[in-house]
Amino acid sequence: MDIKVEDVPARHRFEARVDGTVAGFAEYMTTDTLIVFTHTEVDPGFEGKGVGGAxxxxxxxxxxxxxxxxxxxxxxxxxxxxxxxxxxxxVYDAPPSKVTD
Structure with a gap:
């Protein structure tokens, strides 16, 4: 199975396509320096076929x-x-907090 992954910025997600069909997606939010992955979903018809990992x-x-x-x-x-x-x-490595009492 040929799985193609592309960024779809208008939908704020990466999509995995198999033969032109969206088989799964990973939603994200962005900042100037970060891409925050918030949710990933694989279509039930493609589960167990390596789509999520790809x-x-x-x-x-x-x-x-x-x-x-x-x-x-x-x-x-x-x-x-x-x-x-x-x-x-x-992976973003946040600096330690500098909050003091």
Whole structure:
């Protein structure tokens, strides 16, 4: 199965397409420096066929080509990154808080 991933900024999501059909998507919000992944969904007809993993990998590869860091609020994206250490460098590393009493 050929899975193509593309950024669709007008819809604030990356889409995974199989033969032109949207098989899944990963929604995001952006700031000047971050892409915040908020929700990922795979069409039930494509579940268990590697679409989710291909979607996240493709989206992160597209992010890597730019200058953003990733904040994975979506549990699926967070778990996928956790299993693929070669993508750890994309994850936003917040500086420690400087709040004092």
């Amino acid at each position: 979607l996240v990998r493709g989206a992160l590869d597209l992010v890597r080509a730019g200058e953003h860091k990733v904040l994975p609020l979506c549990p699926f994206v967070k778990a996928w990154i956790g299993k693929h250490p070669d993508y750890f460098d994309l």
